[in-house]
Amino acid sequence: MVIGDYLSVPKCLKDEKDCIRSRVDPSGIPSHKLFVFDGYDVGHPLGRRWHLSFYPKLEEGFSFLGLTIEHYCKNFSVVPPKLRPKKIYILGKDRGYFYPPSPQLFKRDMWKRISDKTGIGFTMGTFQRSKEIDEQRQKNDTSGYEKAKKFADFEPIEGIDDIGTQTRSQFIYQIQNHRAVIGLGWPVQPSTPLEALCVGTPFINPVWVGRRSQPDRSKWHSQHPYLAHFDPPFVYNVQDQREDDILESIEMILKKPLEGRFIPDELKIESYLNRLKDLVEFDWKELSLQKNNKKK
Structure with a gap:
């Protein structure tokens, strides 16, 4: 082959x-x-x-x-839920995911509201374009500076702690020490939710077509179509624009957390x-x- x-x-x-x-x-x-x-x-x-x-x-x-991912994710320990801070990690490396033309599945002011209601904090690690602008300026790279300047940082989102770009080991540490990972809709079918499940961290999977009307999950449109076939305590499928779905998922995650690793048998x-x-x-x-x- x-x-x-x-x-x-x-x-x-x-x-x-x-x-x-x-x-x-x-x-x-x-x-x-x-x-x-x-x-x-x-x-x-x-x-x-x-x-x-x-x-x-x-x-x-x-x-x-x-x-x-079994061969390497088992090298990382599972932190018991009770030892983890009350935080959820938002999947995404770019604040631009919160702005068009990226799909806008949730309102930007939702995160602060949910945090106030539940006491849950939200973390995200994004690429800071302002750093690239400074680097290009220091190099006296006029074309690079102008290009980077066009993509200046988007405004921080209230209710989200942006910890900046993470190394691979730092990122895994974050996943190990959060109560869940939640998607924003993009990129589709990433590997991070599988890595999260392998270290005992459930995934909140946004669905924008079919969750309430289509019993056949293969016809759903979601961020992770494969994981859409799974249920709590592993995967929480939530409808886009439905804040109550996320609140319900958080309540379940806090009451009945995932207690160990989960790797689907076929993976x-x-x-x-x-x-x-x-x-x-x-x-x-x-x-x-x-x-x-x-x-x-």
Whole structure:
């Protein structure tokens, strides 16, 4: 198997001189051995079976390879909920997420209100663009300074403690020492909620289509479509613009916290290796021949 992304694989399939096996290049890569693996799920020129997905999407025809964080997240301890401060970490590295054109799922003044009602604090670690402006000025980089100046810092959000950019170890520490992680809607399907669950921190997953009207969760539009299939104490699915949903989730998190690690079975190392074995041993050449015969 040769694995690439949705840009490199189509390019290779068209390159009969230096990439794909052809009459011109008989030593090239056989087309049936070339796979796409990424989180965009845009498909593959040979069909969706040749597109390996991060999360299960078998009903859409993709092959599920998945991912696993078990091998490294278990290196981090689980801090008992009672030892954690009453804080929730907001997922996002940019204050711009609170302003258009980013999706505005919650009102900016909501965080202060919820904090006043519940005693819960909110933390966020964002990139401070003003620092970049200073760096460019010190370098006498006129073009860089002007570019950075266009993206001056957005105003701080009342009710949120912005602790700035974090190193990887600092970020994990924050996740370990908060009661929950809450999303803002962007980016879609990030890995951080899985890391949080692995250190015993639940995820509050915003849903903007389907939560109250659609029983089939695969049809929901949410920040993390995969985790939308899970329930408390692991995942709290909340409707956008519904402050009461978040208040209810916080109340449940404080009363019945997640007491240990949670890794979905299909994202554990053993399951991942079994899927990898099945993919490697599958007769992809035969499947490609069948598809070609159907086209004739």
